[in-house]
Amino acid sequence: MEEILFNFISKYISINEDEKNAILSLNLFHSVKKGTILLKEGQKSRDSYFVLKGCIRTYYIIDGEEKTTAFYTELDALTPHCVTNHTPSDYFISCVEDSIILISDADVGMEINSKFPKFDTMCRILSEELLAKERVDFDEFKTSSPEQRYLNLIKNRPDLIQRVPQHQLASYLGIKPQSLSRIRARIFEKKN
Amino acid sequence: MEEILFNFISKYISINEDEKNAILSLNLFHSVKKGTILLKEGQKSRDSYFVLKGCIRTYYIIDGEEKTTAFYTELDALTPHCVTNHTPSDYFISCVEDSIILISDADVGMEINSKFPKFDTMCRILSEELLAKERVDFDEFKTSSPEQRYLNLIKNRPDLIQRVPQHQLASYLGIKPQSLSRIRARIFEKKN
DNA sequence: CTCATTTCTAAACTTAAGTTAACGAATTAT
DNA sequence: ATAATTCGTTAACTTAAGTTTAGAAATGAG
Known part of the structure:
Protein backbone atom coordinates (compact mmCIF):
# COMPACT_ATOMS: atom_id res chain seq x y z
CA MET A 1 0.00 0.00 0.00
CA ARG A 135 -13.16 22.28 -15.46
CA VAL A 136 -13.18 19.98 -18.48
CA ASP A 137 -15.49 17.53 -16.69
CA PHE A 138 -17.81 20.41 -15.81
CA ASP A 139 -17.74 21.58 -19.44
CA GLU A 140 -18.62 18.08 -20.63
CA PHE A 141 -21.49 17.93 -18.16
CA LYS A 142 -22.88 21.28 -19.31
CA THR A 143 -22.71 20.40 -22.98
CA SER A 144 -24.31 16.93 -22.69
CA SER A 145 -27.81 15.54 -22.21
CA PRO A 146 -28.45 13.13 -19.31
CA GLU A 147 -28.33 10.19 -21.71
CA GLN A 148 -25.01 11.35 -23.18
CA ARG A 149 -23.64 11.84 -19.68
CA TYR A 150 -24.53 8.26 -18.80
CA LEU A 151 -22.89 6.98 -22.00
CA ASN A 152 -19.80 9.05 -21.21
CA LEU A 153 -19.71 7.53 -17.74
CA ILE A 154 -19.82 4.03 -19.20
CA LYS A 155 -16.86 4.98 -21.38
CA ASN A 156 -14.79 6.94 -18.86
CA ARG A 157 -15.48 5.34 -15.49
CA PRO A 158 -17.09 1.96 -16.19
CA ASP A 159 -16.07 0.70 -12.74
CA LEU A 160 -18.40 3.21 -11.04
CA ILE A 161 -21.45 1.65 -12.66
CA GLN A 162 -20.54 -1.66 -11.04
CA ARG A 163 -19.45 -0.50 -7.62
CA VAL A 164 -21.92 2.30 -6.87
CA PRO A 165 -25.71 2.11 -6.24
CA GLN A 166 -27.88 3.40 -9.10
CA HIS A 167 -29.62 6.10 -7.08
CA GLN A 168 -26.26 7.59 -6.14
CA LEU A 169 -25.18 7.47 -9.78
CA ALA A 170 -28.41 9.22 -10.75
CA SER A 171 -27.75 12.37 -8.73
CA TYR A 172 -24.11 12.22 -9.83
CA LEU A 173 -25.54 12.52 -13.36
CA GLY A 174 -27.85 15.32 -12.26
CA ILE A 175 -31.08 13.33 -12.65
CA LYS A 176 -33.61 11.32 -10.62
CA PRO A 177 -33.19 7.54 -10.08
CA GLN A 178 -36.36 6.83 -12.09
CA SER A 179 -34.93 8.76 -15.03
CA LEU A 180 -31.71 6.78 -14.87
CA SER A 181 -33.72 3.54 -14.94
CA ARG A 182 -35.57 4.82 -17.98
CA ILE A 183 -32.34 5.87 -19.72
CA ARG A 184 -30.83 2.44 -19.10
CA ALA A 185 -33.93 0.76 -20.54
CA ARG A 186 -33.84 3.12 -23.53
CA ILE A 187 -30.18 2.39 -24.25
CA PHE A 188 -30.77 -1.34 -23.87
CA GLU A 189 -33.57 -1.42 -26.42
CA LYS A 190 -31.63 0.80 -28.83
CA LYS A 191 -28.95 -1.91 -28.93
CA ASN A 192 -31.48 -4.37 -30.41
CA MET B 1 -3.50 48.25 -13.06
CA ARG B 135 -16.10 21.50 -7.26
CA VAL B 136 -18.73 23.36 -5.23
CA ASP B 137 -19.94 25.19 -8.35
CA PHE B 138 -20.18 21.86 -10.17
CA ASP B 139 -22.10 20.39 -7.23
CA GLU B 140 -24.52 23.30 -7.28
CA PHE B 141 -25.02 22.87 -11.01
CA LYS B 142 -25.76 19.15 -10.65
CA THR B 143 -28.25 19.63 -7.85
CA SER B 144 -30.22 22.47 -9.48
CA SER B 145 -32.78 22.80 -12.24
CA PRO B 146 -32.10 25.21 -15.12
CA GLU B 147 -34.43 27.79 -13.56
CA GLN B 148 -32.68 27.51 -10.17
CA ARG B 149 -29.33 27.83 -11.91
CA TYR B 150 -30.44 31.06 -13.54
CA LEU B 151 -31.73 32.41 -10.21
CA ASN B 152 -28.41 31.45 -8.59
CA LEU B 153 -26.58 33.30 -11.34
CA ILE B 154 -28.63 36.44 -10.69
CA LYS B 155 -27.65 36.18 -7.03
CA ASN B 156 -23.98 35.20 -7.40
CA ARG B 157 -22.79 36.88 -10.60
CA PRO B 158 -25.39 39.52 -11.46
CA ASP B 159 -22.82 41.41 -13.55
CA LEU B 160 -22.64 38.53 -16.06
CA ILE B 161 -26.32 38.93 -16.96
CA GLN B 162 -25.61 42.53 -17.97
CA ARG B 163 -22.30 42.12 -19.73
CA VAL B 164 -22.75 38.83 -21.59
CA PRO B 165 -25.10 37.95 -24.52
CA GLN B 166 -28.08 35.75 -23.58
CA HIS B 167 -27.21 32.93 -25.95
CA GLN B 168 -23.77 32.60 -24.35
CA LEU B 169 -25.36 32.61 -20.89
CA ALA B 170 -27.75 29.88 -22.03
CA SER B 171 -25.06 27.33 -22.80
CA TYR B 172 -23.22 28.41 -19.64
CA LEU B 173 -26.41 27.32 -17.82
CA GLY B 174 -26.51 24.10 -19.84
CA ILE B 175 -29.64 24.99 -21.86
CA LYS B 176 -30.71 26.38 -25.23
CA PRO B 177 -31.19 30.13 -25.81
CA GLN B 178 -34.92 29.61 -26.41
CA SER B 179 -35.23 27.90 -23.04
CA LEU B 180 -33.45 30.76 -21.29
CA SER B 181 -35.87 33.21 -22.92
CA ARG B 182 -38.76 31.13 -21.65
CA ILE B 183 -37.29 30.89 -18.13
CA ARG B 184 -36.84 34.67 -18.03
CA ALA B 185 -40.44 35.18 -19.12
CA ARG B 186 -41.63 32.64 -16.51
CA ILE B 187 -39.70 34.34 -13.70
CA PHE B 188 -40.98 37.73 -14.77
CA GLU B 189 -44.63 36.71 -14.67
CA LYS B 190 -44.14 34.93 -11.31
CA LYS B 191 -43.12 38.27 -9.83
CA ASN B 192 -46.58 39.71 -10.64
C1' DC C 1 -27.01 56.25 -42.44
C1' DT C 2 -28.30 52.00 -44.39
C1' DC C 3 -27.96 47.19 -45.10
C1' DA C 4 -26.71 42.78 -43.33
C1' DT C 5 -26.05 39.96 -39.65
C1' DT C 6 -26.68 38.56 -35.13
C1' DT C 7 -29.48 38.29 -31.15
C1' DC C 8 -33.65 37.76 -28.53
C1' DT C 9 -38.31 36.44 -28.06
C1' DA C 10 -42.41 33.84 -29.15
C1' DA C 11 -45.38 30.07 -30.54
C1' DA C 12 -46.46 25.27 -31.81
C1' DC C 13 -45.03 20.89 -31.44
C1' DT C 14 -41.90 16.92 -29.81
C1' DT C 15 -39.21 14.68 -26.57
C1' DA C 16 -37.50 13.63 -22.24
C1' DA C 17 -37.13 14.44 -17.42
C1' DG C 18 -39.79 15.13 -12.90
C1' DT C 19 -43.55 13.24 -9.96
C1' DT C 20 -46.28 9.96 -7.76
C1' DA C 21 -47.25 5.44 -6.84
C1' DA C 22 -46.69 0.57 -6.82
C1' DC C 23 -44.24 -3.74 -6.51
C1' DG C 24 -40.66 -7.20 -6.54
C1' DA C 25 -35.72 -7.80 -5.47
C1' DA C 26 -31.87 -7.06 -2.73
C1' DT C 27 -29.80 -5.77 1.40
C1' DT C 28 -29.54 -5.01 6.32
C1' DA C 29 -30.78 -5.55 10.98
C1' DT C 30 -32.58 -8.22 14.67
C1' DA D 1 -34.03 -17.06 9.42
C1' DT D 2 -37.17 -13.58 9.24
C1' DA D 3 -38.76 -9.04 9.25
C1' DA D 4 -37.84 -4.44 7.88
C1' DT D 5 -35.83 -1.32 5.12
C1' DT D 6 -33.72 0.17 1.04
C1' DC D 7 -33.21 -0.21 -3.86
C1' DG D 8 -34.32 -0.62 -8.80
C1' DT D 9 -37.75 -0.78 -12.23
C1' DT D 10 -42.11 0.24 -14.40
C1' DA D 11 -46.12 2.90 -15.60
C1' DA D 12 -49.25 6.91 -15.94
C1' DC D 13 -49.29 11.54 -15.72
C1' DT D 14 -47.24 16.40 -15.40
C1' DT D 15 -43.92 19.69 -16.38
C1' DA D 16 -40.24 21.72 -18.68
C1' DA D 17 -36.66 21.59 -22.01
C1' DG D 18 -35.43 20.67 -27.09
C1' DT D 19 -36.70 21.69 -31.94
C1' DT D 20 -38.26 24.24 -35.67
C1' DT D 21 -39.73 28.32 -37.51
C1' DA D 22 -40.61 33.05 -37.65
C1' DG D 23 -40.29 37.83 -36.83
C1' DA D 24 -38.81 41.95 -34.29
C1' DA D 25 -34.93 44.31 -32.12
C1' DA D 26 -30.26 45.28 -31.62
C1' DT D 27 -25.69 45.40 -33.32
C1' DG D 28 -22.01 45.89 -36.54
C1' DA D 29 -19.93 46.85 -41.14
C1' DG D 30 -19.35 49.52 -45.05
Whole structure:
Protein backbone atom coordinates (compact mmCIF):
# COMPACT_ATOMS: atom_id res chain seq x y z
CA MET A 1 0.00 0.00 0.00
CA GLU A 2 2.91 2.35 0.80
CA GLU A 3 4.36 1.53 -2.58
CA ILE A 4 1.21 2.68 -4.36
CA LEU A 5 1.56 6.04 -2.63
CA PHE A 6 5.25 6.44 -3.45
CA ASN A 7 4.70 5.44 -7.06
CA PHE A 8 2.07 8.15 -7.27
CA ILE A 9 4.36 10.76 -5.71
CA SER A 10 7.19 9.73 -8.04
CA LYS A 11 5.09 10.82 -11.00
CA TYR A 12 5.53 14.40 -9.78
CA ILE A 13 8.80 14.63 -7.84
CA SER A 14 11.79 12.46 -6.97
CA ILE A 15 11.63 11.13 -3.45
CA ASN A 16 14.40 9.54 -1.34
CA GLU A 17 14.30 7.07 1.55
CA ASP A 18 14.51 9.76 4.24
CA GLU A 19 11.50 11.49 2.80
CA LYS A 20 9.60 8.24 2.49
CA ASN A 21 10.31 7.45 6.14
CA ALA A 22 9.27 10.95 7.20
CA ILE A 23 5.92 10.37 5.54
CA LEU A 24 5.49 6.87 6.94
CA SER A 25 6.29 8.07 10.46
CA LEU A 26 3.21 10.29 10.34
CA ASN A 27 0.86 7.28 10.37
CA LEU A 28 -1.55 8.68 7.83
CA PHE A 29 -2.98 5.37 6.60
CA HIS A 30 -6.49 4.47 7.73
CA SER A 31 -8.67 1.47 7.09
CA VAL A 32 -12.29 2.62 6.87
CA LYS A 33 -15.42 0.48 6.82
CA LYS A 34 -18.15 0.92 4.21
CA GLY A 35 -20.78 3.39 5.38
CA THR A 36 -18.43 5.30 7.69
CA ILE A 37 -19.04 9.03 7.58
CA LEU A 38 -15.75 10.90 7.37
CA LEU A 39 -17.20 14.41 7.39
CA LYS A 40 -20.65 15.73 8.29
CA GLU A 41 -22.52 18.80 7.12
CA GLY A 42 -21.97 21.70 9.50
CA GLN A 43 -18.71 20.23 10.77
CA LYS A 44 -15.37 22.03 10.61
CA SER A 45 -12.39 19.98 9.52
CA ARG A 46 -8.78 20.34 8.41
CA ASP A 47 -8.45 16.88 6.88
CA SER A 48 -7.59 16.04 3.29
CA TYR A 49 -8.13 12.57 1.85
CA PHE A 50 -6.23 10.44 -0.60
CA VAL A 51 -7.84 7.18 -1.64
CA LEU A 52 -5.41 4.26 -1.89
CA LYS A 53 -8.08 1.59 -2.24
CA GLY A 54 -11.86 1.74 -2.28
CA CYS A 55 -14.32 4.57 -2.91
CA ILE A 56 -15.65 7.57 -1.04
CA ARG A 57 -18.33 10.03 -2.08
CA THR A 58 -19.47 13.56 -1.28
CA TYR A 59 -23.17 14.19 -0.86
CA TYR A 60 -25.54 16.92 0.19
CA ILE A 61 -28.87 16.54 1.94
CA ILE A 62 -31.31 18.86 0.15
CA ASP A 63 -34.97 18.82 1.22
CA GLY A 64 -34.28 15.57 3.07
CA GLU A 65 -32.88 13.96 -0.09
CA GLU A 66 -29.34 12.70 -0.50
CA LYS A 67 -27.64 14.22 -3.55
CA THR A 68 -24.36 12.51 -4.41
CA THR A 69 -22.15 14.83 -6.45
CA ALA A 70 -18.74 13.12 -6.61
CA PHE A 71 -16.95 9.81 -6.22
CA TYR A 72 -13.26 9.47 -5.35
CA THR A 73 -11.57 6.17 -6.11
CA GLU A 74 -8.01 4.80 -6.31
CA LEU A 75 -5.40 7.62 -6.45
CA ASP A 76 -8.00 10.39 -6.21
CA ALA A 77 -7.31 13.28 -3.84
CA LEU A 78 -9.90 15.38 -2.05
CA THR A 79 -9.44 18.48 0.04
CA PRO A 80 -12.96 19.44 1.13
CA HIS A 81 -14.17 22.96 0.46
CA CYS A 82 -14.53 23.60 4.22
CA VAL A 83 -10.78 23.02 4.69
CA THR A 84 -9.59 25.56 2.12
CA ASN A 85 -12.41 27.91 3.00
CA HIS A 86 -12.29 27.63 6.82
CA THR A 87 -16.07 27.28 7.05
CA PRO A 88 -18.44 24.53 8.24
CA SER A 89 -18.94 21.89 5.56
CA ASP A 90 -21.92 22.06 3.21
CA TYR A 91 -21.70 18.36 2.47
CA PHE A 92 -21.05 14.90 3.85
CA ILE A 93 -18.27 12.52 2.92
CA SER A 94 -18.81 8.81 3.38
CA CYS A 95 -17.29 5.48 2.41
CA VAL A 96 -19.01 3.68 -0.46
CA GLU A 97 -16.83 0.57 0.10
CA ASP A 98 -14.37 -0.67 2.71
CA SER A 99 -11.42 1.57 1.88
CA ILE A 100 -7.84 2.41 2.69
CA ILE A 101 -7.41 6.14 2.88
CA LEU A 102 -4.60 8.50 3.63
CA ILE A 103 -5.92 11.25 5.90
CA SER A 104 -3.73 14.27 6.38
CA ASP A 105 -4.41 17.22 8.61
CA ALA A 106 -3.61 20.72 7.26
CA ASP A 107 -0.94 21.11 9.99
CA VAL A 108 0.78 17.95 8.86
CA GLY A 109 0.63 19.23 5.29
CA MET A 110 2.20 22.55 6.32
CA GLU A 111 4.92 20.72 8.21
CA ILE A 112 5.83 18.46 5.30
CA ASN A 113 5.69 21.33 2.83
CA SER A 114 8.04 23.49 4.89
CA LYS A 115 10.43 20.61 5.62
CA PHE A 116 10.46 19.39 2.00
CA PRO A 117 9.77 22.34 -0.31
CA LYS A 118 9.40 20.10 -3.34
CA PHE A 119 6.15 18.79 -1.85
CA ASP A 120 4.80 22.28 -2.26
CA THR A 121 5.67 22.05 -5.94
CA MET A 122 4.04 18.61 -6.19
CA CYS A 123 0.87 19.88 -4.55
CA ARG A 124 0.82 22.87 -6.88
CA ILE A 125 1.17 20.75 -10.00
CA LEU A 126 -1.36 18.24 -8.74
CA SER A 127 -3.89 20.95 -7.89
CA GLU A 128 -3.40 22.59 -11.27
CA GLU A 129 -3.94 19.27 -13.01
CA LEU A 130 -7.03 18.48 -10.98
CA LEU A 131 -8.43 21.97 -11.54
CA ALA A 132 -7.94 21.72 -15.30
CA LYS A 133 -9.57 18.28 -15.31
CA GLU A 134 -12.46 19.39 -13.10
CA ARG A 135 -13.16 22.28 -15.46
CA VAL A 136 -13.18 19.98 -18.48
CA ASP A 137 -15.49 17.53 -16.69
CA PHE A 138 -17.81 20.41 -15.81
CA ASP A 139 -17.74 21.58 -19.44
CA GLU A 140 -18.62 18.08 -20.63
CA PHE A 141 -21.49 17.93 -18.16
CA LYS A 142 -22.88 21.28 -19.31
CA THR A 143 -22.71 20.40 -22.98
CA SER A 144 -24.31 16.93 -22.69
CA SER A 145 -27.81 15.54 -22.21
CA PRO A 146 -28.45 13.13 -19.31
CA GLU A 147 -28.33 10.19 -21.71
CA GLN A 148 -25.01 11.35 -23.18
CA ARG A 149 -23.64 11.84 -19.68
CA TYR A 150 -24.53 8.26 -18.80
CA LEU A 151 -22.89 6.98 -22.00
CA ASN A 152 -19.80 9.05 -21.21
CA LEU A 153 -19.71 7.53 -17.74
CA ILE A 154 -19.82 4.03 -19.20
CA LYS A 155 -16.86 4.98 -21.38
CA ASN A 156 -14.79 6.94 -18.86
CA ARG A 157 -15.48 5.34 -15.49
CA PRO A 158 -17.09 1.96 -16.19
CA ASP A 159 -16.07 0.70 -12.74
CA LEU A 160 -18.40 3.21 -11.04
CA ILE A 161 -21.45 1.65 -12.66
CA GLN A 162 -20.54 -1.66 -11.04
CA ARG A 163 -19.45 -0.50 -7.62
CA VAL A 164 -21.92 2.30 -6.87
CA PRO A 165 -25.71 2.11 -6.24
CA GLN A 166 -27.88 3.40 -9.10
CA HIS A 167 -29.62 6.10 -7.08
CA GLN A 168 -26.26 7.59 -6.14
CA LEU A 169 -25.18 7.47 -9.78
CA ALA A 170 -28.41 9.22 -10.75
CA SER A 171 -27.75 12.37 -8.73
CA TYR A 172 -24.11 12.22 -9.83
CA LEU A 173 -25.54 12.52 -13.36
CA GLY A 174 -27.85 15.32 -12.26
CA ILE A 175 -31.08 13.33 -12.65
CA LYS A 176 -33.61 11.32 -10.62
CA PRO A 177 -33.19 7.54 -10.08
CA GLN A 178 -36.36 6.83 -12.09
CA SER A 179 -34.93 8.76 -15.03
CA LEU A 180 -31.71 6.78 -14.87
CA SER A 181 -33.72 3.54 -14.94
CA ARG A 182 -35.57 4.82 -17.98
CA ILE A 183 -32.34 5.87 -19.72
CA ARG A 184 -30.83 2.44 -19.10
CA ALA A 185 -33.93 0.76 -20.54
CA ARG A 186 -33.84 3.12 -23.53
CA ILE A 187 -30.18 2.39 -24.25
CA PHE A 188 -30.77 -1.34 -23.87
CA GLU A 189 -33.57 -1.42 -26.42
CA LYS A 190 -31.63 0.80 -28.83
CA LYS A 191 -28.95 -1.91 -28.93
CA ASN A 192 -31.48 -4.37 -30.41
CA MET B 1 -3.50 48.25 -13.06
CA GLU B 2 -0.21 47.00 -11.55
CA GLU B 3 -1.59 47.83 -8.14
CA ILE B 4 -4.61 45.60 -8.70
CA LEU B 5 -2.27 42.71 -9.41
CA PHE B 6 -0.04 43.34 -6.38
CA ASN B 7 -3.05 43.71 -4.08
CA PHE B 8 -4.24 40.34 -5.32
CA ILE B 9 -0.84 38.72 -4.75
CA SER B 10 -0.63 40.26 -1.29
CA LYS B 11 -3.68 38.29 -0.24
CA TYR B 12 -1.54 35.15 -0.51
CA ILE B 13 2.09 36.12 0.14
CA SER B 14 4.14 39.15 1.15
CA ILE B 15 5.88 40.77 -1.80
CA ASN B 16 8.72 43.34 -1.80
CA GLU B 17 9.76 45.98 -4.35
CA ASP B 18 12.42 43.79 -5.95
CA GLU B 19 9.88 41.09 -6.59
CA LYS B 20 7.38 43.57 -7.92
CA ASN B 21 9.96 44.94 -10.33
CA ALA B 22 10.94 41.44 -11.41
CA ILE B 23 7.33 40.82 -12.36
CA LEU B 24 6.88 44.17 -14.08
CA SER B 25 10.06 43.65 -16.12
CA LEU B 26 8.45 40.62 -17.76
CA ASN B 27 5.90 42.80 -19.61
CA LEU B 28 2.99 40.46 -19.08
CA PHE B 29 0.20 43.05 -19.41
CA HIS B 30 -1.82 42.98 -22.60
CA SER B 31 -4.66 45.10 -23.84
CA VAL B 32 -7.04 42.94 -25.87
CA LYS B 33 -9.94 44.03 -28.09
CA LYS B 34 -13.41 42.52 -27.80
CA GLY B 35 -13.78 39.52 -30.08
CA THR B 36 -10.08 38.66 -30.13
CA ILE B 37 -9.48 34.92 -30.04
CA LEU B 38 -6.71 34.11 -27.57
CA LEU B 39 -6.70 30.35 -28.12
CA LYS B 40 -8.17 28.16 -30.86
CA GLU B 41 -9.34 24.58 -30.84
CA GLY B 42 -6.57 22.25 -31.96
CA GLN B 43 -3.88 24.75 -31.00
CA LYS B 44 -1.07 24.01 -28.54
CA SER B 45 -0.27 26.72 -26.05
CA ARG B 46 1.68 27.31 -22.87
CA ASP B 47 -0.08 30.53 -21.87
CA SER B 48 -2.01 31.17 -18.68
CA TYR B 49 -4.34 34.14 -18.31
CA PHE B 50 -5.19 36.45 -15.45
CA VAL B 51 -7.97 38.97 -16.05
CA LEU B 52 -7.27 42.42 -14.63
CA LYS B 53 -10.18 44.11 -16.38
CA GLY B 54 -12.85 42.84 -18.73
CA CYS B 55 -14.15 39.39 -19.51
CA ILE B 56 -13.01 36.35 -21.45
CA ARG B 57 -14.85 33.10 -22.11
CA THR B 58 -14.09 29.50 -23.03
CA TYR B 59 -16.26 27.86 -25.67
CA TYR B 60 -16.46 24.69 -27.68
CA ILE B 61 -17.83 24.26 -31.19
CA ILE B 62 -20.00 21.14 -31.14
CA ASP B 63 -21.94 20.21 -34.28
CA GLY B 64 -21.23 23.70 -35.59
CA GLU B 65 -22.74 25.30 -32.47
CA GLU B 66 -20.85 27.49 -30.04
CA LYS B 67 -21.13 26.21 -26.48
CA THR B 68 -19.85 28.70 -23.92
CA THR B 69 -18.90 26.93 -20.69
CA ALA B 70 -17.12 29.53 -18.57
CA PHE B 71 -16.56 33.25 -18.10
CA TYR B 72 -13.51 34.77 -16.45
CA THR B 73 -13.76 38.32 -15.15
CA GLU B 74 -11.76 40.65 -12.87
CA LEU B 75 -9.17 38.73 -10.79
CA ASP B 76 -10.04 35.37 -12.32
CA ALA B 77 -7.18 33.08 -13.36
CA LEU B 78 -7.25 30.52 -16.14
CA THR B 79 -4.68 27.95 -17.11
CA PRO B 80 -6.19 26.12 -20.09
CA HIS B 81 -6.43 22.36 -19.96
CA CYS B 82 -4.12 22.05 -22.96
CA VAL B 83 -1.32 23.77 -21.01
CA THR B 84 -1.36 21.42 -18.00
CA ASN B 85 -2.11 18.46 -20.23
CA HIS B 86 0.36 19.20 -23.09
CA THR B 87 -2.30 18.42 -25.71
CA PRO B 88 -4.04 20.46 -28.44
CA SER B 89 -6.87 22.53 -27.01
CA ASP B 90 -10.45 21.22 -27.12
CA TYR B 91 -11.85 24.71 -26.81
CA PHE B 92 -11.54 28.33 -27.84
CA ILE B 93 -10.87 31.32 -25.60
CA SER B 94 -12.07 34.73 -26.69
CA CYS B 95 -12.60 38.22 -25.37
CA VAL B 96 -16.17 39.13 -24.48
CA GLU B 97 -15.19 42.77 -23.85
CA ASP B 98 -12.16 44.97 -24.39
CA SER B 99 -9.93 43.62 -21.63
CA ILE B 100 -6.61 43.98 -19.87
CA ILE B 101 -5.08 40.59 -19.34
CA LEU B 102 -1.90 39.27 -17.86
CA ILE B 103 -0.57 36.52 -20.12
CA SER B 104 2.16 34.35 -18.76
CA ASP B 105 3.99 31.59 -20.57
CA ALA B 106 4.73 28.37 -18.64
CA ASP B 107 8.48 29.08 -18.96
CA VAL B 108 8.03 32.48 -17.34
CA GLY B 109 6.03 30.81 -14.59
CA MET B 110 8.78 28.24 -14.00
CA GLU B 111 11.38 30.98 -13.91
CA ILE B 112 9.51 33.08 -11.35
CA ASN B 113 8.68 30.05 -9.27
CA SER B 114 12.30 28.90 -9.08
CA LYS B 115 13.63 32.42 -8.43
CA PHE B 116 10.97 33.19 -5.78
CA PRO B 117 9.87 29.92 -4.14
CA LYS B 118 7.02 31.59 -2.33
CA PHE B 119 5.29 32.06 -5.67
CA ASP B 120 5.09 28.30 -5.84
CA THR B 121 3.28 28.37 -2.51
CA MET B 122 0.97 31.11 -3.74
CA CYS B 123 0.12 29.14 -6.87
CA ARG B 124 -0.51 26.04 -4.80
CA ILE B 125 -2.88 27.82 -2.42
CA LEU B 126 -4.63 29.60 -5.28
CA SER B 127 -5.07 26.35 -7.24
CA GLU B 128 -6.40 24.57 -4.19
CA GLU B 129 -8.88 27.38 -3.56
CA LEU B 130 -10.00 27.43 -7.18
CA LEU B 131 -10.33 23.65 -7.26
CA ALA B 132 -12.46 23.60 -4.10
CA LYS B 133 -14.62 26.39 -5.53
CA GLU B 134 -14.94 24.72 -8.93
CA ARG B 135 -16.10 21.50 -7.26
CA VAL B 136 -18.73 23.36 -5.23
CA ASP B 137 -19.94 25.19 -8.35
CA PHE B 138 -20.18 21.86 -10.17
CA ASP B 139 -22.10 20.39 -7.23
CA GLU B 140 -24.52 23.30 -7.28
CA PHE B 141 -25.02 22.87 -11.01
CA LYS B 142 -25.76 19.15 -10.65
CA THR B 143 -28.25 19.63 -7.85
CA SER B 144 -30.22 22.47 -9.48
CA SER B 145 -32.78 22.80 -12.24
CA PRO B 146 -32.10 25.21 -15.12
CA GLU B 147 -34.43 27.79 -13.56
CA GLN B 148 -32.68 27.51 -10.17
CA ARG B 149 -29.33 27.83 -11.91
CA TYR B 150 -30.44 31.06 -13.54
CA LEU B 151 -31.73 32.41 -10.21
CA ASN B 152 -28.41 31.45 -8.59
CA LEU B 153 -26.58 33.30 -11.34
CA ILE B 154 -28.63 36.44 -10.69
CA LYS B 155 -27.65 36.18 -7.03
CA ASN B 156 -23.98 35.20 -7.40
CA ARG B 157 -22.79 36.88 -10.60
CA PRO B 158 -25.39 39.52 -11.46
CA ASP B 159 -22.82 41.41 -13.55
CA LEU B 160 -22.64 38.53 -16.06
CA ILE B 161 -26.32 38.93 -16.96
CA GLN B 162 -25.61 42.53 -17.97
CA ARG B 163 -22.30 42.12 -19.73
CA VAL B 164 -22.75 38.83 -21.59
CA PRO B 165 -25.10 37.95 -24.52
CA GLN B 166 -28.08 35.75 -23.58
CA HIS B 167 -27.21 32.93 -25.95
CA GLN B 168 -23.77 32.60 -24.35
CA LEU B 169 -25.36 32.61 -20.89
CA ALA B 170 -27.75 29.88 -22.03
CA SER B 171 -25.06 27.33 -22.80
CA TYR B 172 -23.22 28.41 -19.64
CA LEU B 173 -26.41 27.32 -17.82
CA GLY B 174 -26.51 24.10 -19.84
CA ILE B 175 -29.64 24.99 -21.86
CA LYS B 176 -30.71 26.38 -25.23
CA PRO B 177 -31.19 30.13 -25.81
CA GLN B 178 -34.92 29.61 -26.41
CA SER B 179 -35.23 27.90 -23.04
CA LEU B 180 -33.45 30.76 -21.29
CA SER B 181 -35.87 33.21 -22.92
CA ARG B 182 -38.76 31.13 -21.65
CA ILE B 183 -37.29 30.89 -18.13
CA ARG B 184 -36.84 34.67 -18.03
CA ALA B 185 -40.44 35.18 -19.12
CA ARG B 186 -41.63 32.64 -16.51
CA ILE B 187 -39.70 34.34 -13.70
CA PHE B 188 -40.98 37.73 -14.77
CA GLU B 189 -44.63 36.71 -14.67
CA LYS B 190 -44.14 34.93 -11.31
CA LYS B 191 -43.12 38.27 -9.83
CA ASN B 192 -46.58 39.71 -10.64
C1' DC C 1 -27.01 56.25 -42.44
C1' DT C 2 -28.30 52.00 -44.39
C1' DC C 3 -27.96 47.19 -45.10
C1' DA C 4 -26.71 42.78 -43.33
C1' DT C 5 -26.05 39.96 -39.65
C1' DT C 6 -26.68 38.56 -35.13
C1' DT C 7 -29.48 38.29 -31.15
C1' DC C 8 -33.65 37.76 -28.53
C1' DT C 9 -38.31 36.44 -28.06
C1' DA C 10 -42.41 33.84 -29.15
C1' DA C 11 -45.38 30.07 -30.54
C1' DA C 12 -46.46 25.27 -31.81
C1' DC C 13 -45.03 20.89 -31.44
C1' DT C 14 -41.90 16.92 -29.81
C1' DT C 15 -39.21 14.68 -26.57
C1' DA C 16 -37.50 13.63 -22.24
C1' DA C 17 -37.13 14.44 -17.42
C1' DG C 18 -39.79 15.13 -12.90
C1' DT C 19 -43.55 13.24 -9.96
C1' DT C 20 -46.28 9.96 -7.76
C1' DA C 21 -47.25 5.44 -6.84
C1' DA C 22 -46.69 0.57 -6.82
C1' DC C 23 -44.24 -3.74 -6.51
C1' DG C 24 -40.66 -7.20 -6.54
C1' DA C 25 -35.72 -7.80 -5.47
C1' DA C 26 -31.87 -7.06 -2.73
C1' DT C 27 -29.80 -5.77 1.40
C1' DT C 28 -29.54 -5.01 6.32
C1' DA C 29 -30.78 -5.55 10.98
C1' DT C 30 -32.58 -8.22 14.67
C1' DA D 1 -34.03 -17.06 9.42
C1' DT D 2 -37.17 -13.58 9.24
C1' DA D 3 -38.76 -9.04 9.25
C1' DA D 4 -37.84 -4.44 7.88
C1' DT D 5 -35.83 -1.32 5.12
C1' DT D 6 -33.72 0.17 1.04
C1' DC D 7 -33.21 -0.21 -3.86
C1' DG D 8 -34.32 -0.62 -8.80
C1' DT D 9 -37.75 -0.78 -12.23
C1' DT D 10 -42.11 0.24 -14.40
C1' DA D 11 -46.12 2.90 -15.60
C1' DA D 12 -49.25 6.91 -15.94
C1' DC D 13 -49.29 11.54 -15.72
C1' DT D 14 -47.24 16.40 -15.40
C1' DT D 15 -43.92 19.69 -16.38
C1' DA D 16 -40.24 21.72 -18.68
C1' DA D 17 -36.66 21.59 -22.01
C1' DG D 18 -35.43 20.67 -27.09
C1' DT D 19 -36.70 21.69 -31.94
C1' DT D 20 -38.26 24.24 -35.67
C1' DT D 21 -39.73 28.32 -37.51
C1' DA D 22 -40.61 33.05 -37.65
C1' DG D 23 -40.29 37.83 -36.83
C1' DA D 24 -38.81 41.95 -34.29
C1' DA D 25 -34.93 44.31 -32.12
C1' DA D 26 -30.26 45.28 -31.62
C1' DT D 27 -25.69 45.40 -33.32
C1' DG D 28 -22.01 45.89 -36.54
C1' DA D 29 -19.93 46.85 -41.14
C1' DG D 30 -19.35 49.52 -45.05
